[in-house]
Amino acid sequence: MKIRTGIVAAVVGVLVGGVGTGVVMLNANPPKVQTAATDDSVVVTEELVRGFKISALTYRYTNFIYSEEVLKLGDVELPFSKAYLGVQYDGVMEIGIDASDLEVAQSGDQLVVTLPPVQILSHTLVKGSTHVVFDMSAPLNSNQIADYTRIFDADQTKMEERAKSSGVIDQATASVKEQLENLIYSIPGVKGKYQVTFKTTPA
Secondary structure: OOOOOOOOHHHHHHHHHHOOOOEEEEEEOOOOOOEOOOOOOOOOOOOOOEEEEEEEEEEEEEEEEEEEOOEEEEEEEEEOOEEEEEEEEEEEEEEEEHHHHHHEEEEEEEEEEOOOOOOOEEEOOOOOOEEEEEEEOOOOOOOHHHHHHHHHHOOOOOOOOHHOOOHHHHHHHHHHHHHHHHHHHHHOOOOOOOOEEEEOOOO
């Protein structure tokens, strides 16, 4: 975030401080990094990354994924080797901006806020939502834990693309602008004297 003097400095200070809003989260005092160990595991590396994110929308969905696998010898399917797997789960995406790339500039009576591209900030499974609808292994081909991991990982990218094509990015962009505009106009000396406008950095 680029910081300038005067009213811009005041605006940036409020944005970073998150005064009067619950959507701005800043970890100003990260906890001390410690290495933790148990009898059967050890933390090899740890990393704390300070973040300044504005989450505009939460996108939650329920999805059913299906996998069919058969063993082949050349082009010939081996008998008793076809396995099926079907899993239903809930996922949740937080969509917003990385506000560390947000810029504020003053031009006369204009306060120009340049927004970084809206993106999917996180994408996780809802704890306890996974339900195995069917798990049909074959004598020569049994489903393994790795099969669950593989289909979840492959489907995650598909769901993110589907979410983007549904228009949630545009909705999140509008929500970010509305939240920031309300926050900036709440700063004493801004409303009635300055006009807030937005520019968006191309993705």
